[in-house]
Amino acid sequence: MIKIVQGDITTLAVDAIVNAANQVMLGGGGVDGAIHRAAGPELYEACLKVPEVRPGVRCPTGEARITPGFRLPAKFVIHTVGPVYRDGQHGEPEKLAACYRNSLALATENGCTSIAFPCISTGIYGYPKEAAAQIAVREVENFLTQRFREAEVAEVESGRARSPSAPPLEVIFCCFSSHGATIYEKLLS
Numbered sequence: 129m130i131k132i133v134q135g136d137i138t139t140l141a142v143d144a145i146v147n148a149a150n151q152v153m154l155g156g157g158g159v160d161g162a163i164h165r166a167a168g169p170e171l172y173e174a175c176l177k178v179p180e181v182r183p184g185v186r187c188p189t190g191e192a193r194i195t196p197g198f199r200l201p202a203k204f205v206i207h208t209v210g211p212v213y214r215d216g217q218h219g220e221p222e223k224l225a226a227c228y229r230n231s232l233a234l235a236t237e238n239g240c241t242s243i244a245f246p247c248i249s250t251g252i253y254g255y256p257k258e259a260a261a262q263i264a265v266r267e268v269e270n271f272l273t274q275r276f277r278e279a280e281v282a283e284v285e286s287g288r289a290r291s292p293s294a295p296p297l298e299v300i301f302c303c304f305s306s307h308g309a310t311i312y313e314k315l316l317s
């Protein structure tokens with residue numbers, strides 16, 4: 129199920145909220161700053177423990193890492209790093225799509241049944257909101273469809289009621305502005 133919410137993602141009592149982080153993964157401005165402020169200093173400590181894959185990089189662009197949510201109402205924070213938008217011809221769409229896919233996969237691997245996304249890369253990283261929203265909606269719909277099919281196959285193969293391993297996943301697009309929410313409403317209508 130997909131929902132649109134307009135507001136501050138740090139207030140959402142969901143299993144996981146997604147953070148639009150940077151590759152260093154130690155906080156920043158925008159939603160990254162808001163999440164770190166609301167989660168408290170333990171989040172910074174938890175991020176510091178995430179191993180660097182190369183000097184100064186804990187989470188490469190397009191990948192995702194999970195930490196507890198600490199003082200947030202959300203149980204987990206899934207940190208993902210969107211692409212810095214140049215002109216759309218340098219792999220930005222593929223990297224942004226990977227952020228959504230990897231965040232959804234990490235959420236389900238950790239038993240989450242609800243996850244909220246901000247509009248990744250559309251702030252400081254400059255991704256055009258409409259183009260980013262199209263990628264977000266496409267990737268989430270594909271993921272949910274795939275998950276439903278896998279549950280159906282499991283049901284047929286096992287001859288049992290839907291396997292508990294695939295409980296429904298609620299996905300929320302949390303838009304900070306009404307403009308952002310309108311873009312998603314149009315895409316999902």
Ligand code: APR
Nearest residue numbers: 136137148150156157158159160162249250251252253304
């Ligand atoms: N709740 C929900 N959405 C928010 C919030 C919030 N509290 N604060 C900001 N946003 C929205 C912005 O309006 C924008 O639509 O999140 C979207 C992403 O914007 P940024 O936070 O600027 O993230 P991004 O464009 O991905 O740039 C990432 O910015 O904060 C730094 O450390 C971060 O270097 C990284 C870069």
